[in-house]
Amino acid sequence: MITRTAKAAGVDDYRHTFKITAMRRGAYVVVNLLGTKGNPGSMATGLFLLQQRGARMTGEWTYRPGGTEVPESEKISFKRM
Numbered sequence: 001m002i003t004r005t006a007k008a009a010g011v012d013d014y015r016h017t018f019k020i021t022a023m024r025r026g027a028y029v030v031v032n033l034l035g036t037k038g039n040p041g042s043m044a045t046g047l048f049l050l051q052q053r054g055a056r057m058t059g060e061w062t063y064r065p066g067g068t069e070v071p072e073s074e075k076i077s078f079k080r081m
Helices: none
Strands: 002-008 011-025 028-035 045-050 056-063 072-079
Touching: none
Parallel strands: none
Antiparallel strands: 002 011, 011 028, 028 045, 045 056, 056 072
16 A cells, blocks of 8 residues: 655645555566545556666556546656665
């Protein structure tokens, strides 16, 4: 489980709790986030390429934003600290 806390324009802080599942195939990782309890419609899927012996992942999230039914995507990267 992971909890995301964020601020949106004109909105107080909000929290989303997600159940995370992941699968690795070769140099790629697929990560799925499904909202729990208070936000069952929240979801995201990411496809990431493992780099630098797993110290970095780069890829893209696709998710369902609030207030619309049209999926959106954004590039994202993670670096082990």
